[in-house]
Amino acid sequence: MTFKFTEAKVIIISFLALFFLLFIHYGSEVFSHLYNPENITSIHTILELFSICMAIAIFTYGYKTFPFTKSRQLFFLSFLFFTVAFLDLLHMISFEDMPDFITESSMDKSVWFGTLARLVQAISLVWILLLSDKKVIKDLRIYYFASSIAIVSFIGFIIYRYEAYLPPLSIENQGNTLLKDIIGYVICALLLVTILIVIKRYIVEKKDAYLYIALALWSLLMAEVAFDVYSFVNDIDKILAHIFKVMGFFYIIKGFYFSTIDEAKEAEAQVRAVKQELHDVLREQLGIISTIVKQNGKFIHTLCDGELLYKLGLTVEDTYNKSVDEFFVTPHNIKTVNTYLNRAWNSKEKITFEIKHNNLDMLISIKPIIVKGKVVKLVGSVTDVTKIKEMEEVIRDIDRFKLVAELAAGVAHEIRNPLTTVKGFLHLLNERNDEKDQTFVKVVLAELDRIESITNEFMDLSRPKSSKFKDEDLVEILKQVILFLEPSATKLSVTIHFNYIKGMKNVHCQKNQMKQVFINFIKNAMEAMPKGGNLYIDADQDLDHTRIRFTDEGVGIPEELIDQVGNAFFTMKETGNGLGVMMSKRIIEEHKGFMEISSKEGEGTSIVLTLPTVNQFSISLSKQT
Incomplete structure (x- = not known):
């Protein structure tokens, strides 16, 4: 079994996180002197601000990119972290020794807000990752924004209003209560289930994004474990838990957003490659392929490419966004082409016609592209048919040659009859003893043989050619x-x-x-x-x-x-x-x-x-x- 670089990196980071958690927890007595417990409120505030800012970043990115992605998973993820960000904010400002907000700050309120934030987060992540990532048709961002505020307000009202009636989740110098442990175990179980879901998705789809999401969930799991094992408010385990939480939020961003950007870039590169391939194919096309739109009564090239274009001494840049009139220079051709273009545009039917341009015979085919009953553009092809025309002319010449051959054969046939008679009489004259006459007769006979040979050639021209x-x-x-x-x-x-x-x-x-x-x-x-x-x-x-x-x-x-x-x-x-x-x-x-x-x-x-x-x-x- 071979590992990809990303797989190896995620596995190494996961083991390092687990090792670091165990090392710090069991060596807490050694590390406790590295910080002043009196600064726990400041340290906690700084770490919470980090996680809140990252949660807001997750929400903002998902909210802003929704019109482009239409992704259901990213839609719900953004509002989940909006809710988590405000619950963490309430958790931070109600922390012990923080200035009073609505009521006096207390550890019980802070623990309730923090625990509920993690519980809502774990439940929602399982639900989001079980969703099929379909496209969201309606834009419901305002409604979900209002719903998130309503949920946070309701939780805040309950905790602030009924704090005295809520069971404690943590007791100073004793650690977590049974209720806190149960909630912690539920959160850990949910995170483990979510990790398994993500790993299964990765095995099937082999997308690096799932590896980073799995690492994010593992970091949040390490954070939950650290939250559940501390005994005192100033335990170094609590600081470590917040560090893992920030780390988890970072990999949430990397898994859901940065990897999506990388995939989008890869898809964009593939689209560019396909466009370049299409461009190369068009350029190798023997004729010309073009798309034409109608603007202010004029026909404009939006695409024009092909080998014939370069044969005419033009380039793609010479024709792009230019009027068709600039391509067909002569007034007669301009009028002819525009007539046929208007006919194709108005009739919504394919038109084919021929013109002579630059001493070339061109066959032009125009087809309208119709969207919702309206012509939006014309797709045209231009083919050089000069050679075909020349071949047709050759065929016509051959037909004329056959006709001439038949006429020549007829004439030759008519000539041969009197020639035979003349030659007969000359042979009779040749039998005389007059040497002078015989000389002249021989010359005349030779010339008559020559004429007869030529007539025979004419006769051959008209005879069917035998392939034998x-x-x-x-x-x-x-x-x-x-x-x-x-x-x-x-x-x-x-x-x-x-x-x-x-x-x-x-x-x-x-x-x-x-x-x-x-x-x-x-x-x-x-x-x-x-x-x-x-x-x-x-x-x-x-x-x-x-x-x-x-x-x-x-x-x-x-x-x-x-x-x-x-x-x-x-x-x-x-x-x-x-x-x-x-x-x-x-x-x-x-x-x-x-x-x-x-x-x-x-x-x-x-x-x-x-x-x-x-x-x-x-x-x-x-x-x-």
């Missing part, structure tokens, strides 16, 4: 793509150089997808050379892999941006969207290959596509399955 893989000749596919793009290259003053190894093995691929990849990289290379240049396409192969290298003499890519190539929407072209390279990279990966990029700014870029050969592709598939 076949063994294909990449060199032949590259030749077709180069033939298709050569007119564009000539227009851009770009010369395409194609080098390959003869007899290369086929690659297991989807032909149209590979055409798309080659078209994307060749077009990107040509566009990277606005002033013209050379594009080198090299195909080579080893036992397991086929490599296609595209090397241009273009502007190149900065080294720090190379890792971003292939990400959606990353592009260095003003009109590009980065999807071409992304789709090409994905196709290569679906073919169990990979892409490598090297570039030097101002000198050019080299892209190497590595694909498995037919045998290697089959092996990789079998490993996956």
Whole structure:
């Protein structure tokens, strides 16, 4: 079993208190000469003033903090010690040799007041600690204040008025009477019961406050024992009892109030931690989260945070307690946003709308917070949907491309029919023996083959893409793509150089997808050379892999941006969207290959596509399955 520091401290103090009580009591003859018995009244007054002041402090703190704590235990505790403070005051001023108050001061009155104060205190502490600490709804402080005064007045009236009829509790030179002993035993029993209640609470809840309350009750128990064993009014045991009483009141304050303050501070620290965590979460939120209130007809930000806020060059401080108009600068946006904010506020319904701000497309959602039928604030979220809009535009471009492809296929189909006829007649002319005519016919046939090849490409664009893989000749596919793009290259003053190894093995691929990849990289290379240049396409192969290298003499890519190539929407072209390279990279990966990029700014870029050969592709598939 391990002890906490607080547990160990409370146990040590408790044993020291018991040891000190026994040591002083049994060594009273030794210590009696340390003080003058004639000063007992002054010593008693000083010690009682200490305990009275502490009792008043317990009452004042509980009374003042009630509107905040609403604690039933602290409420009754404060009025208990208000009652105890006044009974102790009457006990002090009626003490022997004190100036007369109402009647002549006497030890009998003083003992009755002191004993009743401790009895009321012990009974009330048991009752208070047995109470569940619920919240007090009504503020009844004035009534309990009046009740406490009434109780003290009643007890004071009885003792002062009927002092002669009250049985004595203490007899000089003889000690306590039987009645005083019985009352003392009852008080000790009540304090022991209360200590057990508190210890049980501590075992369950593990709150340090209960340890200090237990120590307070133990100190009051030691005080009661000391009060019950003295024989003379000037016994040193009586002085010790008052010291224990002051000590008990101190730990009552520490247990019920100081520990509550510590718990409140801990709870406040937890709240701050939660707020900071919430703040961090809001800051990491990709968009903007805000709360808006309406003041004097204007909408004011009370909270505005999120990653998008910083992307716009603003901070939380820039928007806090500021008008929404200062956020949306342009008159058109101010009017639009205020219109929708007023609509949400008045209709009490969620509103969603879009605006363009700082070249960003923003989706704004506004939801009213309603309390007792009235809108008290608006909670808003702002999301940057620019990329989504760009994607939608790309999809529209794809749809347009499909339409153009279908139209091109139709045109190509119509061109192919007369081409077939022309080629037929040219073949007939070619059979003549005129060498000059044959030369011209061969040139024309070659150009017609070129036109037919281009029309075939248009036809391919409109055909449904088959996902079925076949063994294909990449060199032949590259030749077709180069033939298709050569007119564009000539227009851009770009010369395409194609080098390959003869007899290369086929690659297991989807032909149209590979055409798309080659078209994307060749077009990107040509566009990277606005002033013209050379594009080198090299195909080579080893036992397991086929490599296609595209090397241009273009502007190149900065080294720090190379890792971003292939990400959606990353592009260095003003009109590009980065999807071409992304789709090409994905196709290569679906073919169990990979892409490598090297570039030097101002000198050019080299892209190497590595694909498995037919045998290697089959092996990789079998490993996956």
